[in-house]
Amino acid sequence: MPEKTTSFTPIKDIPVSRWKALSEKRIFFGHQSVGFNIIDGLKDIMEENLLIKLNIVETTDPAMFKMPIFAHSRVGQNTDPVSKVDDFAKFMERGIGNNVFFAFLKFCYVDITADTDIQYVFTHYKNVLTNLKEKYPKTTFIHVTIPLTSKQSDFKTLVKNMVKRVIGRPVRSYKDNIKRNEFNEMLLKEYGGKEPVFDLAKIESTGPNGRRMSVIEDGKTFYTLLPDYTTDGGHLNEKGRKIVAQSLLVLLVHLIEQK
Numbered sequence: 295m296p297e298k299t300t301s302f303t304p305i306k307d308i309p310v311s312r313w314k315a316l317s318e319k320r321i322f323f324g325h326q327s328v329g330f331n332i333i334d335g336l337k338d339i340m341e342e343n344l345l346i347k348l349n350i351v352e353t354t355d356p357a358m359f360k361m362p363i364f365a366h367s368r369v370g371q372n373t374d375p376v377s378k379v380d381d382f383a384k385f386m387e388r389g390i391g392n393n394v395f396f397a398f399l400k401f402c403y404v405d406i407t408a409d410t411d412i413q414y415v416f417t418h419y420k421n422v423l424t425n426l427k428e429k430y431p432k433t434t435f436i437h438v439t440i441p442l443t444s445k446q447s448d449f450k451t452l453v454k455n456m457v458k459r460v461i462g463r464p465v466r467s468y469k470d471n472i473k474r475n476e477f478n479e480m481l482l483k484e485y486g487g488k489e490p491v492f493d494l495a496k497i498e499s500t501g502p503n504g505r506r507m508s509v510i511e512d513g514k515t516f517y518t519l520l521p522d523y524t525t526d527g528g529h530l531n532e533k534g535r536k537i538v539a540q541s542l543l544v545l546l547v548h549l550i551e552q553k
Contacts, residue, residue, distance in 0.1 A: 303544045310345050312547045317347045318362050319395040319550065322354075324369035324382040326402045328441050331530035333366055335539030338532065346543065356389025365394075375405040375415045379422050391430035396546060398436035398492065403443050403528050408469035412477045420484065434549065437485045439478040439495040443471050444519040444527045445509055468509070475516040490549055497541045498523060498534065 323329065333350060340346050348364040358365060367385070370378030382399040390397065406412060427435055445468070478495050485491050499506045499517040508517045519527070523534025530538060 305343060305540055308547055313346050315550050316547055320359050321364045322390050322394045322397045323366040324399040326368055326372050328402050329400050331535040332538055335535030338536050339539050354385045359393040372402055372404050375401050376418055379419050383422050386426055392432040394433050396436055397433050398438055400438045401440045403441045406440055406474045406477050408473055410473055412473055416480050436490040436492055437481055438492045439481055440474045442474055442495050442498050442519040444521045444524055472516050492542060492545055497538050
């Protein structure tokens with residue numbers, strides 16, 4: 295069921311001077327597969343908006359951060375969110391921390407399932423980020439909500455899940471998405487309005503009409519990835535990745551202005 299929400303600032307409303315300021319910054323983004331979708335979305339937008347010029351490079355080499363750069367890299371292992379937090383911290387400690395203006399880590403939807411101890415994961419994340427913020431005060435750390443998956447209700451998906459059960463492969467459950475929503479609630483409660491947050495889950499669940507896609511479970515609302523933004527129920531298609539990338543760019547520009 296849909297819910298009204300806030301619209302996002304269009305790219306065309308951002309002055310040229312702010313894009314120039316963003317292009318002069320050093321940024322690090324740690325991620326996995328959905329992160330590559332977002333990087334592709336950034337490249338799509340740059341091709342369509344020649345005033346946006348980011349030096350996007352996949353690297354963790356500290357020597358690369360002597361120049362303006364939008365660096366990104368895989369961190370940790372999928373299904374192991376703690377490994378991603380620790381890998382992100384390791385890269386900061388090896389020479390990236392204090393050499394970047396922005397740094398942020400994005401979990402993947404596979405990192406949180408119905409069986410995940412989200413309190414443990416969040417506490418570890420919070421403790422590590424608190425330590426990083428103290429050690430590297432020149433860097434602004436941005437928190438990112440966990441991406442969602444789409445509601446599984448179509449016949450094709452049901453058949454796929456039946457096949458997966460027969461061959462012993464894991465089946466994506468709506469209960470996994472509930473846990474992701476609960477983790478995001480914890481993150482937003484801790485950091486929302488206090489520190490920078492890129493609400494990826496909100497963007498993924500919000501359509502062009504400004505309404506959010508959601509389901510009701512036990513009287514509570516849980517948000518889901520908009521089907522129009524994905525082809526496999528989890529990763530972002532061309533439309534979805536551009537919308538997410540646009541929102542990320544707008545956030546970064548606004549954060550520079552605030553600082």
